[in-house]
Amino acid sequence: MRLYAIExxxxxxxxxxxxxxxxISFQIEPGEFIGLVGVNGAGKTTIIKCLLDFAGLTSGAIxxxxxxxxxxxxxxxxxxxxxxxxxxxxxxxxxxxxYSLELHKINYDEHEVNSILDVLDLxxxxxxxxxxxxxxxxxxxxxxxxxxxSEKELFIFDEPMSGLDPKARANLKQYxxxxxxxxxSLFFSTHLLDDVNFLxxxxxxxxxxxxxxxxxxxxxxxxxxxxxxxxxxxxxxGNNTGEPxxxxxx
Ligand code: ADP
Numbered sequence: 001m002r003l004y005a006i007e008x009x010x011x012x013x014x015x016x017x018x019x020x021x022x023x024i025s026f027q028i029e030p031g032e033f034i035g036l037v038g039v040n041g042a043g044k045t046t047i048i049k050c051l052l053d054f055a056g057l058t059s060g061a062i063x064x065x066x067x068x069x070x071x072x073x074x075x076x077x078x079x080x081x082x083x084x085x086x087x088x089x090x091x092x093x094x095x096x097x098x099y100s101l102e103l104h105k106i107n108y109d110e111h112e113v114n115s116i117l118d119v120l121d122l123x124x125x126x127x128x129x130x131x132x133x134x135x136x137x138x139x140x141x142x143x144x145x146x147x148x149x150s151e152k153e154l155f156i157f158d159e160p161m162s163g164l165d166p167k168a169r170a171n172l173k174q175y176x177x178x179x180x181x182x183x184x185s186l187f188f189s190t191h192l193l194d195d196v197n198f199l200x201x202x203x204x205x206x207x208x209x210x211x212x213x214x215x216x217x218x219x220x221x222x223x224x225x226x227x228x229x230x231x232x233x234x235x236x237x238g239n240n241t242g243e244p245x246x247x248x249x250x
Contacts, residue, residue, distance in 0.1 A: 003066050005030045005154055005185045006051065011060035013046055020046045022209035024060070028187060028202075030153070033180055035196035036189040038206035039237065044189035045083065047206070048158050051187075052080055064154070078154040079104075083162065083189075085143035089132040093142050096131060100146040116145045119175045121168040137163040144172065148179075155179075157188035161195060173198055193229045203229075207237045 006028040013021040020043045028034050036044050049055040051062055053070050067074035087096040098108050117124055120141040131139060140163040147155060155176075161169050176186060176199055190196060196203050197217045205213040205220070213220055213236050217229050224235040 001066075003030070004028055004063070005032065005065060006187060007063040007066075008047075008051075009061045009063075011047075011050060011062060012058040013043070013050055013055065014058040019209050021050070024211060026204065026211060026214055028185065030065075030185055031180070031183045032202065033176070033186040033200045034188075035200040035203045036187065036206065037191065037193065037196060037203060037233065042206045043209065044206060045158055048080075048156060048187075048189065051156065077152055078156055079147045079150040079152040080156040081140075081143045081147050081158065081160060083158040086139050087131045087142060090130060092128055092130050093134070093138075094127040096142060097127070097146055097149070101149060104150045104152070106149065106151060112149060113145070116148050117141075119148070119168075119171045120145055121165065121171060137165060137168075140164060141168060148175065152184075154185045154187065157186070159189055159191070161190060161192055169195075193233060197229050205233060205236045212236050 004027040006026075008024050008026050011021055011024040012019070024047065036047060038044050046055065050057055051064070051069060052075065062069035064074040065077055087093075091099065097113060101108050113127075114124060117127070122138060122141040122145065126134070126138060126142075131142065134142065140160075144157075144160060147157070161172070164172065173195065180186070180199075186199070200217060202214060202216055203220060204211055213223070213232075215223070217232075220232040220236070221227070221229060224232040226232050226235060
């Protein structure tokens with residue numbers, strides 16, 4: 001049987017009468033980079049919350065590397081960064097990194113840490129400050145640093161680029177491509193279609209509780225007979241027939 005990094009099987013998520021995810025099915029191969037896009041409220045964070053068992057499913061099933069997502073073991077190969085990340089305010093950046101690396105059973109290697117800080121363009125002196133003094137972008141960067149140092153197989157990020165300055169964003173994208181070459185997997189929500197185009201093997205467009213498209217950015221552009229991903233996305237979410245237009249999965 002094929003082992004997927006992530007597998008959603010007819011996942012439905014409902015908050016009272018609000019059907020956020022109606023019947024979501026998709027599979028992600030190990031080594032793939034997947035961008036999850038959709039309008040505000042489309043259910044991107046809900047998909048991530050369901051995946052990580054932060055929110056219960058109304059029905060359906062999820063597996064991570066073949067393990068049912070409600071089992072703790074299913075999360076052993078992944079690391080997650082939420083959209084609004086703030087480490088415990090009383091720790092210094094360095095203490096936070098030490099603590100999180102300890103949880104990942106990884107030694108704190110000053111050289112490794114400094115090179116990740118350079119990628120994220122975070123001043124090394126910031127590590128000595130308590131995180132309550134950090135800006136939103138700095139908190140995001142220290143969270144990303146902890147994830148990138150974790151040596152995990154699968155990175156789950158909810159809008160990782162939000163709050164990052166252009167230099168850090170450009171560096172991070174290059175770094176992620178290097179992780180891709182090493183066979184790592186990435187599943188992230190974003191509003192930045194350029195990033196999806198640059199990084200992703202496939203894009204999931206979520207709309208009206210369903211997956212409207214799941215395929216490569218190039219396939220998306222071709223399917224909608226337009227010139228770029230932004231136009232394709234607009235066409236895709238403009239299709240309000242309720243019929244999924246994805247030919248790959250559903
Ligand atoms: P996105 O991440 O795409 O902006 P979300 O997944 O955050 O969208 O939200 C999708 C929908 O689910 C929204 O209508 C939101 O109001 C609703 N929702 C999310 N979390 C809850 C919750 N805990 N209780 C009730 N409704 C929720």
